[in-house]
Each structure stands twice: as structure tokens, then as C-alpha cells.
Amino acid sequence: MCAMFWRNLVLGTILVTAASSSTQAAEFGRAASQEEIALWDIDVRPDGRGLPIGGGTAARGQVIFEQTCAACHGAGGQGGAKDRLVGGQGTLASAKPVKTVGSFWPYATSLFDYIRRAMPYPDPGSLTADETYAVTAYILSLNAIIPEDFVLSKENLAQVRMPNREGFVPDAEYIHIGNSR
């Protein structure tokens, strides 16, 4: 145990001084296979990269929502003990802004990503890809962002235009990232 620690420490020191990247990778950890990366690679970017195959409608989503989400978020996505998911449009510049998926979220991809990684709160990751599309469609349709019969899918989710898409102003220093590497 102790000998192992020192060997690794010495190894580490040599690697730092050598600072060559090609040989280092083999010394710590192990290569990640594409199959196992796929198990954990759950993020979805605004351009839709990362969306899984699948799709669903608000009608299907409503059934799932009532069973697995409404207890906390209220029937129809409001009036629950936890975050309100609907409404609030036109309030952002008022004294009492109401920030919801409908009034505030700039990307539908963020909604899919968030539900997939974090909801339902007690059992994150328990929805299938189709179910996640369906509840996403339901929340979007509650906010009148997509029609009720719209089939939300991998192919079209990134094109859904959110009402507050232009509502964010990034700090200038993080618009173009440069570094001296």
C-alpha cells in the first residue's frame, strides 16, 4: 500500500517534469471505451447534439406528468409545492418576475437535458427517452410553445423556439474564449 503510494508519487513527479502528453495517459486511469462513455454522456447542447433517438407527444406526456410530476409541480405545472413550470410571460421586468420554462428558459434542449438528468426528483433517470420527450412536449404545450399534437423528437427539439430565446446577455469576457495553450 505504502510502497504503491510512493511509486505513484515518484511516477507523478517524473511525469510533471517530463510534461509530455503522449506517454502520460497510460500511467493514470484507463482508457474509456465508446460504449461506456455513451452510458454517462447525457448532456444535450442547444444545437441538439446529445439528444437520444425517440419522440413523444403532449398527450402522452400529460399522463406521465400526472403520475410522476404533478405531486410536486401541481396539476398542469402550477400550484404545486415545488417550482412552477408554466406562465409568467411578461413579468421579467416587473417587480415580481415569475421565471418558468415558458417565461424564462432560452432553450428547449436545456429542458430536456434537465428532466433527463434530474427529474422526477425522487428517481432521476427513471424515464425512458420517449417518456422524456413526452413530458418535455407536455410542459412546452402547457406554455403554448408547441401545439398539443406536436410530436417532439430528436429531429425537431433543437428547433423549438423558446419565447425568451433572446433574453440573455453573456458577459463579454466569456463570449470568445481564448487561452494561451
Place this chain on the structure above:
Amino acid sequence: MLKRFSDPDRLSRRRFLTATAATAATAGGVIAAPATADTLADVPPRGPGDDLGAYSPRSPYVQIARIPEAAPGQRNVDPSAAINSKSPLDKFVGTITPTDLHYERSHSGVPNLDPSKHRVLVHGMVKQPLVLTLEDLRAMPSISRIAFLECTGNGWENWKSAPDTVTVQNTHGLVSTHEWTGVPLSFLIDLVGVDRASTWMLAEGDDGAAVARSIPLTDEIIAEGILAYGQNGEPLRPAHGFPVRLFLPGFEGNLNIKWLRRLKFGDQPFMTRWETARYTQLRPDGKARQFQLKQDVNSVITAPSGMMRIKPGSNRITGLAWSGHGRITRVEVSADGGATWAVAALTGPVLPKAQARFQHDWVWDGRPTKIVSRSTDEQGNVQPDRASFIAQVGTNALFHYSAQQTWGIDEAGHVRNVLA
């Protein structure tokens, strides 16, 4: 068996006060104030003490704890409803936060992770995607750094109107300073051979919410970022990210992903919920400022502070100052509501991006007044007064409150929160 703490009469004779009754204006009003009638004859006799133990519990005379809270204004909540737990700044001395009292904020509770089953996946725009164990990380070269960590929600009590009954723990208890130990982010970047075209890195936690943030790969972040597995000389506590977290000195708390399980290198922000719907700051015009990632220059008087009581005469004003932009170079204190200022002493150590302790001796004449501190950092940033701060950012931002904190003092010596 003779034990000093076992005699209830002696305890009461020492008249130690509970935390709520503590009125001492000096920092650390956490233990009994000296009983004025004591003579040396009243001091209990010596005797053999308790057995030595595996670790050191606090003295039973010390009352010090965090307070779990929910949203702004929702205090004294059931722990199951709490979303953060605030540090008792009014009871701290020096600059290092005790490990078990570092503030806490999480989005899905505190997972208890088995380090032997924990893995960190590093992938995306890299030459060699890797799976790392905790042993791998501990075998890598390490660095240690003393730095503050601050929740972007710190100060959120005071955006609009705050009750005058809040303490400094309520208003500013979401900032702490620790020594953090771990692997330099730059080492890992070289190890996996991150593509030079990669500009953003997604960091993701292994908590229920899999909290994830996009981190810009600036020189500062590459040079100072740490994959930390140690805090104050011991493995991370679960509340702070055991077995490994990201630590980015000076950057908003939420970027410092706890329970780190994945780093993915990309060429644009991933736009997770925590950089769009949360941790963006609404401006008066209804647009939201996004990627305001640095914690600005800040300070607060921790004593005398909210709900304390002082007496006329000599009072020592003390507090903490910090800035995500570097070292604190100056703290000024005003005892007349900001009309005149005196330079406070920085009692050291004063480290970049760490909390610094300041101190200023003041004689209170017994007339109602207001005390306030303002700090300056090495980049010349000066902490704004509340009126100019609000004039600039409005009252809807919710995060990144860093205006000067004013404490009002009435003729009876009661110290209260005021929005000035």
C-alpha cells in the same frame, strides 16, 4: 472521578451564556462573557480531565452551528426543506472556516458516495478519454490552496427588503474559506490531451440532480482550477463533494461541482439549467446577465452585527473581506453611516481569493448610528454602497449581491440590519 464539567453548580456559577444571549461585541461572541463578580477564588479547582479520544469534540461551553435555510426569507425551516446551510460568521475568529461549519448548498441533498465505486470520466475533445479512480487522482501531483468559496446567492436576503432581525449568518453565511488540496486542472488537461480548439468544459456531479456547469477554459481557470479531494487537511466531507470536487478559486460557488463524476471538453457552452434558468441575473429591463462567473469584491462587519447588543465606550469592529479578483488590499470602516471612513487593520494572513480579517477600534458615544465596511481588491475594485449597486443592477438579480452591508445601532445598543 473528578470532572470539571460534572458539577451543575459550578456550571451555573460560571454563568455561561447561550449563543442567542451572547452580547459580546468582539468576534467570537460564542463563549460565556466574563462574569463581572468573579474573583479568582471563584474559579473552579483543577483536576484530571476527560479521557483522550480519537478526535476532539467542541467544548460543551461552545455554541456554534450552521443554520439550514430555504429560499430568501424562509428561515428556521425543517432540514428536509432546506436548500442551503449558512455559516455562523459572527462566531468565527481568524480566516479559516472550521471544516464542519463550511457553508453548504446542494440541489438534491448530500449523496454518500463509496470512493471505491466512484469514477471520473474525462472525455469529449480529448486525445485519450479516461476513466479515473480516486486512487488515480491521489497518485497524481497535488497542490494546496487557501481560498474562499461563495454561493452566488450570498446576500440575497437584502435585495429588496430584509427584516431587521436577521444576523450576519442569515445575510452573509454562504461564504467560507478552506485549504483545498487536489490535482491541478492543468495536469489533467495535459494528461488527456485536450484539443486546443476546446473552449468550454462541462463539469457534472454524481448527485441526484447531476448538477452540471459549463466552465470556460480561460488561462485563469486552467492555471488555478483544482480537482480537489482534500479540505483543511482531510478527505472532503460528503457535504462538500466527497470523494472529489472541482474547485475554481474566485468563481461562483455553483461552478465548483461537487461529487465530480464527469468532465467533457467541448467548444461551446452546454447551456444547462444552472446557467440559464438559474444563476443568471435579471436586469431591470427584463434581460438576464449570463456567465457572470466571478465573485465580486465584498466585505461584512461580523461584530458588532445583527441582533448583537453593544455598550457605549470601546468597541472593536471586526469582519471579513474577500474578492474573486484577487487579494484584498484595503478595508475601510465607517461608524457614521458612510459619511466618514477610517482604514481598518488587516490582521493577516491576506491571501488572494481568500477571506481576510479586518479590525478597527471604535469608541461608541451612545448615540444611534450606522456602521458599514467597504473593501478594495488588488485590481482596484471597490465594494459599492447599496444605493449605487441597486441603481446599477436593480433588485431582481437574485444572485451576486455584493453591496456594502450596513448595521444600524439604536440608543440602547441594539444592532440591526438596515438597507442603506
